[in-house]
Amino acid sequence: MIDVKYTRIVFSFFMALLMSGIMSLVITVFNIGWVDNIVSIWLQAWLFAFSVALPTILIISPLVHRLVAIVVKPTP
Template sequence: MISAKYRTVVFAFFMALFMSGFMSLVISIFNVGLIDNIVSIWLAAWAFAFCVAFPTVILVAPVVHKLTTKIVRS
């Protein structure tokens, strides 16, 4: 198991993995349709999207957390 001190990084990894995977699939299908090689197109898009999404989640998550804390009542 991974130490609790890496919770933020593990959270960011899985959030980026699932969101980039789902969004790249949806956008790939939207752009080219359900063609024969959609899986290879999607996987290439997912690899690129994850490389952008992971550092983005690392940088944006603290800001989103602070905004959420301000907006939601205790």
């Protein structure tokens, strides 16, 4: 198992993996439809999307955590 100190990185990895996969599939199908080679086109798009998503999540997640802390009311 992975040590708990790497939680942020592991979370970011899985979030980037799943979100980039879902979004690249939706956008690919929206743009070109269900063509014969949709899987290979989608996987190529997913690889590119993931390579952008992971560093983006790692960079912006501290900002997002601060924004959430601002807009969420703490429990009494």
